[in-house]
Amino acid sequence: MNQLNNPTAQAVDNVLIYIFGFSLILLLGITVVTIYFVVKYRRSKYPEPTSEVDGSFWLETIWTVLPILIVLTMFWYGWSNYVGLREIPQDALEIKATARMWSWQFEYPDGRKTSKLYVPVNKPIKVLLYSTDVLHSFYVPAFRIKRDTVPGMETYVWFQAPEPGSYHIFCAEYCGVGHADMTTSVEALSEADYAQWSQPLEPTGDPRGLIVLNEQGCIGCHSLDGSDGIAPSLFELAGQPRQLDKDGQTIEITIDEDYLKRAIRQPESEIVQGYDPMMSPYDEAAINNEDLQAVVDFLLGKAIATVPALNAAQLLEENGCLGCHSSDGSEGIAPTFKGIGQRNVTIERDGKEITLKVDAEYLRRALLEPEVDMVKGYAPMMPAADYLSPEEIDALIEHLLQQ
Ligand SMILES: [Cu+2]
Helix, strand or coil, X not given: CCCCCXXXXXXXXXXXXXXXXXXXXXXXXXXHHHHXXXXXXXXXXXXXXXXXXXXXXXXXXXXXXXXXXXXXXXXXXXXXXHHHHHCCCCCCEEEEEEEECCEEEEECXXXXXXXXXXXXXXXXXXXXXXXXXXXXXXXXXHHCEEEEEXXXXXXXXXXXXXXXXXXXXXXXXXXXXXXXHCCEEEEEECHHHHHHXXXXXXXXXXXXXXXHHHHCCHHHCCCCCCCCCCCCCCCCCCCCEEEEEECCXXXXXXXXXXXXXXXXXXXXXXXXXXXXXXXXCCCCCCCCHHHHHHHHHHXXXXXXXXXXXXXXXXXXXXXXXXXXXXXXXXXXXXXXXXXXXXXXXXXXXXXXXXXXXCCHHHHHHHHHCCCCCEECCCCCCCCCCCCCCHHHHHHHHHHHHXX
């Protein structure tokens, strides 16, 4: 692999070559001299000692000082390169990595989660490391980085991928039966590919009204949290009284749908007391009637955030379930998902074997209390999926029953 632009590998390799190089020179030097003396001063040729010398100041000084200097340079060189591995470049992209038995999950700044680590090339990446259960170790040989993930503690590594491609990630800390399967990869993408990959896939789940308020820049003048600005706040408007200046007179109204629509379509006709008339009208070309209704509903508290449809297949992928359960029927360290909705399982409960039809109730137990009804022939190694929300559990169960 091209080591240019792979700073962490460069740092480790330089030190390795330096220390290994010196060790090799010393090994060869000492071995050659030893063989030379053994041959030259062999007993058959010199049965008696040939010299009475019992000390040399200069020789002893040199063979004491020189090794000290060599070892010190090894330390200095190793230390300065190690510091480079721990100091994160300023413009690094931060990604969270969570290890759990026996998979990795990566979370990006925009909240997206994946089971492979997607990064742009030639950009420093800071990986924040967490563990939800036991010690694991994040190891990427291509970048010469390895760091333990410790429950209750945050650790980190950084690297920079030199060229697009796939680089192995291993768990390098023995963490249980599935340890050897705890592998995934860094997927380094070119800048353009990464930009495309980063595009939001799903709607944000924000109510339409809020999206319109943001798109139209309303939030620039009207706060959403009740704080004062150059225009009245939009916080909790429904049913509030309001003093307005209308045609030179002061009137009091109660905020309702009709008032809000007027305030958006003809803001100059009624001015809230204490504010200047500076808002320009929003006609149908700017905000169509549907969006107007959405904004009004949102402001009156009638619209709540809609949860985007959960993608169960993606949940299985994100949470690393497929690391142990295959989806194609092949045998692994855990039962395959293929056909799971049409199967009977033999489980062991209180020392007795029972055969059950796989249904929603069974799957819920299997997800949340996996150790209770163990499928015969498998070891109890699955962690409870209690980190998933109830909606996510429901989505998974429905998805699995259709497999
Ligand atoms: Cu592990």
